[in-house]
Amino acid sequence: MAVLLLIDDDRGLLQLLAEFLTRQGYAMHTADGGREGLRAFYTHHPDLIVMDVSMPEKDGWETLKAIRDMSNVPVIMLTARTDEADVLHGFSLGADDYVNKPFSFAQLLARINAVLNRLGQSPSDEGKLCAGALEVNLSQRRVTLNGAVVALTPTEFKLLVALMQRAGEVLTPEELVRDVWGPQYANEIGYVRRYIWHLRQKLEPDLEHPQYIHNDRGFGYRFSASGE
Amino acid sequence: MSAAPLVESVSAALTKARRILAVVQWALPVSLSALSTGYEFTEHQIMRGQPLSPNLSMEILLFGLIGPSVVAAVIFYIRQLLVAQARTQAELVEMNRQLEEKVLSRTEALEQRNRDLASANAELLKLDQLKSEFVALVSHELRAPLTTLNGALELALQAENAMPGNARNTLHIMAAESKRLTDFIQTILDLSRIEAGKLTINPGPVAVRPLLQQAVDVVLAQSGRQIEWAICGDLPPVWADELLLEQVVRNLLRNADKYSPPGRPITLSACQVEADKIRISVRDHGPGISLELRERLFERFVRGLNGENAPPGWGLGLFLGRKLMEAQNGTIGVESPAWPARDAPGADFFVLTPIADMPEDV
Numbered sequence: 001m002a003v004l005l006l007i008d009d010d011r012g013l014l015q016l017l018a019e020f021l022t023r024q025g026y027a028m029h030t031a032d033g034g035r036e037g038l039r040a041f042y043t044h045h046p047d048l049i050v051m052d053v054s055m056p057e058k059d060g061w062e063t064l065k066a067i068r069d070m071s072n073v074p075v076i077m078l079t080a081r082t083d084e085a086d087v088l089h090g091f092s093l094g095a096d097d098y099v100n101k102p103f104s105f106a107q108l109l110a111r112i113n114a115v116l117n118r119l120g121q122s123p124s125d126e127g128k129l130c131a132g133a134l135e136v137n138l139s140q141r142r143v144t145l146n147g148a149v150v151a152l153t154p155t156e157f158k159l160l161v162a163l164m165q166r167a168g169e170v171l172t173p174e175e176l177v178r179d180v181w182g183p184q185y186a187n188e189i190g191y192v193r194r195y196i197w198h199l200r201q202k203l204e205p206d207l208e209h210p211q212y213i214h215n216d217r218g219f220g221y222r223f224s225a226s227g228e
Numbered sequence: 229m230s231a232a233p234l235v236e237s238v239s240a241a242l243t244k245a246r247r248i249l250a251v252v253q254w255a256l257p258v259s260l261s262a263l264s265t266g267y268e269f270t271e272h273q274i275m276r277g278q279p280l281s282p283n284l285s286m287e288i289l290l291f292g293l294i295g296p297s298v299v300a301a302v303i304f305y306i307r308q309l310l311v312a313q314a315r316t317q318a319e320l321v322e323m324n325r326q327l328e329e330k331v332l333s334r335t336e337a338l339e340q341r342n343r344d345l346a347s348a349n350a351e352l353l354k355l356d357q358l359k360s361e362f363v364a365l366v367s368h369e370l371r372a373p374l375t376t377l378n379g380a381l382e383l384a385l386q387a388e389n390a391m392p393g394n395a396r397n398t399l400h401i402m403a404a405e406s407k408r409l410t411d412f413i414q415t416i417l418d419l420s421r422i423e424a425g426k427l428t429i430n431p432g433p434v435a436v437r438p439l440l441q442q443a444v445d446v447v448l449a450q451s452g453r454q455i456e457w458a459i460c461g462d463l464p465p466v467w468a469d470e471l472l473l474e475q476v477v478r479n480l481l482r483n484a485d486k487y488s489p490p491g492r493p494i495t496l497s498a499c500q501v502e503a504d505k506i507r508i509s510v511r512d513h514g515p516g517i518s519l520e521l522r523e524r525l526f527e528r529f530v531r532g533l534n535g536e537n538a539p540p541g542w543g544l545g546l547f548l549g550r551k552l553m554e555a556q557n558g559t560i561g562v563e564s565p566a567w568p569a570r571d572a573p574g575a576d577f578f579v580l581t582p583i584a585d586m587p588e589d590v
Contacts, residue, residue: 013376020383054372080371102374102410105382153432153470181438191435194465197586198433 002116003027005046007037007063008078009055017050020105021112034058038066046073048116050108053079053090061093068094074115074139078103088149096139115139129164131212131225134203136164150202155180159195160203163213167225170216196221239317246310253303257296264291360420367417374410381406415544422551429555433465433584434473436498436506443474444496447481453488458497466506467584468556476552476560479545480510480577487514487532489572504585509578516573517564525562526550532575553579 004026008014011032018028029044031037035058037051049067053060064075077090080101087098097111118139129136133146141157143150152160162179163171171179173189181191196213204210214222268288280288381403388396421427437459444455466473484494492513501507517525517532524530531543546560553560558581565573 010372010376013372013379016376016379016383020379020386023386078375080368080375101371102378102413105379151430153430153434155435155438155470156432181435184441185435185438188435188437190462191433191465194584194586195433195435198584 001025001027002047003029003044004112005029005031005037005040005044005049006051007031007034007040007049007055007060008052009033010052017105017108021109024109026112034060034063037063041067041071041073048112049073049075050112051075051077053077053081053086061089064090064093064095074119076108076111076115078108091137091140091142129161131164131167131223134212136161145203152199152202156195156199156202159199163221163223164225167223170219170222172220176221192221236321239314239321242310242314242317246307246314249303249307249310253300253307256303257300260299261292261296264288264295268292356423360424363416363420364424367413367420370409370413374406374413377406378403378410412542412544415542415548419544419548419551422548422555427555429469429472431467431469431556434468434470435465436463436508439470439474440477440496440498440508443477443481447478448485448494451485453485454493456493456495458495458499460497460499463498463500463506465584466581468558468581472552472556473558473579473581476549476579477508477510479549480579483532483545483577484510484512484514484575487575488512489514492572500583501580504583505580506583507578507580509576511566511574511576513567513569513572513574516566517562517575522562522564526560549579553581557582 004021006014006017006021006028007030008017009032014030014032018030022028029040029046031040034055037049038058040046041049051060051063055063060077060079064077067073067075074096075094076097076099077095078099078101079086079090090098096115099108099111128138135144136142136157137144138161141154143152143157143160158180159176162176173192174186176192177185177189181188185191196215200207200210200213203212212224214224216222265288268284268291272284381399384399385403388399391399418427440459448455481494481496488494495511496509497511498506498508514532521530521532525532526546526549528547529543530546550560558579560577560579562575562577564575566576567574
């Protein structure tokens with residue numbers, strides 16, 4: 001049974017979330033604020049922490065920094081702030097995911113399960129795909145090229161991940177459509193060419209000689225893991 | 229450049245000419261008279277004491293008196309013309325002076341007004357900024373308690389089968405209203421972000437059919453409203469922000485669902501309408517939209533129906549939709565009636581969005 005720690009100064013929310021997640025089969029610990037949260041973290045060694053950003057005294061960012069000094073335990077931040085700068089700040093401090101208030105409990109549960117499953121499947125790489133200067137952080141859904149963030153749409157992100165997860169293999173447009181959009185769109189392969197072209201515009205340093213996404217004419221597309 | 233120096237120099241020249249003419253007017257006729265009389269006496273060799281013949285008298289009268297008088301009259305006339313000219317000139321100079329004074333005073337007034345307007349504008353911008361900050365703060369402060377409220381309802385509804393019918397209904401109503409409030413706050417926050425120039429656009433290619441399907445799944449999953457699909461084949465992806473475009477389509481679908489009578493389908497279509505644009509349209513069988521309302525429908529707080537029988541809403545969805553489409557280089561519009569039926573003419577809400585272009589030879 002996974003152990004979760006909830007840190008939030010809103011006691012009402014804390015109580016309700018703990019009850020909801022207990023019903024879903026998690027062992028729950030709660031903490032009313034950052035300081036108490038750190039104490040609970042030392043005591044209970046949770047598998048995952050869900051923590052609010054806005055808390056009096058020691059806020060979520062400070063608490064996250066303190067946790068990251070000691071542990072790589074996954075942390076999902078809750079916040080009522082929606083500015084992109086806030087989200088990026090959270091990720092830069094090592095948050096694994098970010099959920100905006102108001103959220104539904106079911107949505108938060110899905111995020112918790114996704115983070116725990118990901119770690120269960122590949123604890124060593126911490127949910128990252130790399131190819132040369134290109135790095136994809138699966139939990140943060142963030143792509144960087146030479147350290148700079150590349151702005152991809154959600155579908156472009158899925159397409160890139162589909163290619164990278166089977167790096168070295170030639171994937172037909174039908175396979176990519178199935179992976180990215182779902183089997184019901186398997187016949188609509190016309191999308192793929194345009195998506196790949198625009199993805200290359202965002203990723204490839206030299207469009208004449210692509211490093212990452214190669215086109216095997218008549219067959220499909222192949223991602224080069226070496227980035228060469 | 230002012231014309232006053234030129235006018236003044238012309239005026240001075242005319243005054244000088246008038247003074248010269250005042251002398252010439254008398255000097256020239258007298259001189260002419262003396263010369264011509266002398267000439268007549270010399271020509272006819274008239275000696276002193278000799279009587280004048282009638283012909284000679286006539287000649288002397290004609291050349292010595294009448295001729296110079298005519299010259300005097302012509303010069304007099306020219307002088308009068310010059311006097312009149314000088315008077316007009318003086319009036320012109322005066323008018324110019326007055327005009328320049330007026331221009332100067334108006335320019336000063338205009339500059340003062342510009343300064344006042346700039347100051348009022350700065351004040352308004354400051355107030356608008358304060359308003360946006362206030363709205364963001366209030367919305368932000370509402371989000372946290374709403375999370376708790378929504379969560380409590382969600383938790384309670386997990387055990388709805390064990391509740392009495394009345395309690396269950398009450399909880400469902402509370403959940404629906406809480407969701408409505410959540411959506412409203414989200415809309416207000418989106419608008420304040422757009423108005424503060426903080427909306428981040430993440431453009432890329434967007435496959436239309438999956439996007440529409442996703443929007444339908446989210447919006448109409450519970451209402452069970454039937455959809456008639458009319459999607460053209462081989463649609464290229466559009467160039468938009470995937471999440472924002474879906475947000476606009478979801479909003480149009482919600483409106484169509486709200487305003488359509490039960491049991492009538494919504495028609496969802498998408499086709500290429502120009503060389504570089506795709507038109508996505510949501511057609512309902514509702515009461516339609518009058519011409520007068522169509523012109524204002526995408527403004528803030530304007531609603532299709534008002535009064536007690538109107539579906540719930542704040543009149544912000546279409547305004548937000550317009551802002552979101554403009555931010556993505558697209559447009560939003562409406563045509564009504566959408567159908568020939570008089571009792572339910574319906575409305576056809578559409579967005580026009582550019583195609584994700586790429587060269588043909590790759």
